[in-house]
Amino acid sequence: MAVSGRARPLYQRIADKLRAQITDGTLGPGNRLPTEAEIASDWDTTRSTAVQGLKVLVNEGLIISDRPRGYFVRSRRPMVYRPQSEFRKRALSPEMDQFLTQMSEEGREASQHIEVKVEAPSRHVRDRLKLREGELVVVRQRVRFIDGTPYNTNDSYYPLSLVQNSEIMNPDDIARGANVVLAELGHGQVRALDELHVRMPTPEEADRLQLGPGTPVAVHLCTGFTADGRPVRTVINILPGDRHVITYERSRPRLEDTLAIRPAVSADLPTVVDLWEHAASWLNDQGIDQWQYPPRQERIEANIESGECWIIEADGAPVATITVDEHADPDFWSASEANDPALYVHRMVVRRDAAGMDLGSAMLDWAGSEALRQGKQLLRLDAWRSNEGLQRYYLDRGFAHVRTVDAAGRSSGALFQRAADYSHGTGPTLPTTLPDSTH
Template sequence: MAVTGRARALYQRIADDLRAQITDGSLQPGDRLPTEAEIAARWETTRSTAVQGLKLLVNEGLIVSERPRGYFVRSRQPMVYRPQAEFHKRPLSPEMDQFITQLAEEGREASQHIEVQVEAPPRKIRERLQLGEDELVVVRKRVRYIDGVPYNSNDSYFPLALVQGSAIMHPGDIARGANAVMSELGHEQVRALDEFHIRMPTPEEADRLQLGPGTPVAVHLCTGYTREGDPVRAVSNVLPGDRHVITYERSREQLGTHPTIRPAMQDDLETVVRLWEHAAAWLREEGVDQWQYPPRVERIEANIAAGECWIIDVDNAPVATITVD
């Protein structure tokens, strides 16, 4: 039954039954489904109704039609996509890059096709690179293949004014990486802004990546910035949903090991109060009764004025306060 309580049409129930078999593993990737005639006979309906149910699953990306052989459960062998790997060290050989190295480690055969063009950037790229209407970009267009199947596209855009005449203009793999070339040109990327947009592919994307019906894509837009905050590279990765697992690795940033102690100034009053409140909350959780009262702001202000209060900074961030009263 549907959520509305209305009975589902027969073709929908046919799709529900097959979907459940795929979900619980009764039908495995690569398995052949019953024929249209067999489904029609089982459900005592017409062949066209059976086809309607099968088309639902095709559009959902669960099965594929391989006429005249029939319908098969879609096989999926996703690659692990790691956006944070961009700043890792690269192998220094012209035939290998991070993508190829990663897949080789997984026992799969990887290849890529690269084209380089000078063109007017699309709006989303112009905005991220903060370019004027008439400014051009160099775009390195790459399609990456695994076992001969196009798995994703990777288009890197650079302001033409920054990379004219550099290795970025040459079609082919850059052994040391585009980031290294940008550093040599005086535009080192030290941080990146990642955006993910989940949608259905455009006709061009579907053709380029040979996508079947019902295959959504994740579009990873990455903008690279210099230490001064200038955007110098924008990358658009199109990742078919049936071929990728997006994996991020995160860790809690550790404080530095060289704290500094400085006298608190009147401008630090709010900071000292917040540090005091944070410490008091922790002590209350530990059952220390004398920390049940709120901070006495006027007393802290007097301590600061008397030179009796200090702040401990780590990496220029206040982490603790000391008061000698």
């Protein structure tokens, strides 16, 4: 049997109904709420209970009390806050320009108040800047105003030893921005670590931002690092929850822009096997009998050991493999053909989720370049005899069909070749990366 909970106190039910009317737009920004007396009459209760219900909404930041006029729905015009815009290039104009421009476009008036202090850092700042005990910081404290209301604080901390006697010490706008000044001092930032916390404000923060009761804040803490990994700047932004919308823009890099090819190492054996089995499973789903047997791991290991097996990575993740060697399979190629200056392609596999950008063409073009690098004139391969679609694929990419050999116990044998200097030119670029030991 279900057990019902206790009925909510009347003052909370009053708040619930008014909150719902604010949420659904029945009571819009700036609208006056019923008076305490009207609420008490409607709910057949006391005026003090009505006041309790209204105070719940005041504490939630939904309404304001403007005595003796009454209670009004709070007007909210949040600022869109974009942390990722900090490192974007901008004109050599005052450092508030981006903020001012955004507000001006929205028909709002923006300003700021700046103070500069030298002080002992808090533990949080000291830890993030990796300062020694007793080391001082310079802090540029800013309060930003919109339409006369303080909207957020922006306090930037720098090691005093880095910025002493620079423009960062002056409590004024910096025409080209404090980040540019820091770079001119030899401490340009190339990356930043962002941390976001949500909590209630401290009394000091509530005072600086003139916050009403019950207003939470988001804390955006950003630490900037130089190319050698040194932290040189920590910023603490306090963003009242009723005045901001925090917006992050994220874009996924094009897969083809992150590609690289490298020689496989012994630890890549499971990866090559997985790619083979992935391709074999897909072929089986298509009703194609190619590669429907366990991969010959000893051959793969030998190719890796000889530097003939290669891995293609996209954003650091393996998406394809190809093997190129000088081995002319005697089941297919004649003794005289084996003496030709040729490089042979084996075990070319592309993961299905990397399909659609003609990576296969890029791998074949790369193999041709590798053949030329090794002084070869031809690029050759043997294809599965029953996979007519694959054979058409090679024909479309400049290969000539030499002949088809029906070797006993072998399902491959459709032989193709093309000039090593041929390039189909339709796939992405495959830059080669080599282990440090080979440089």
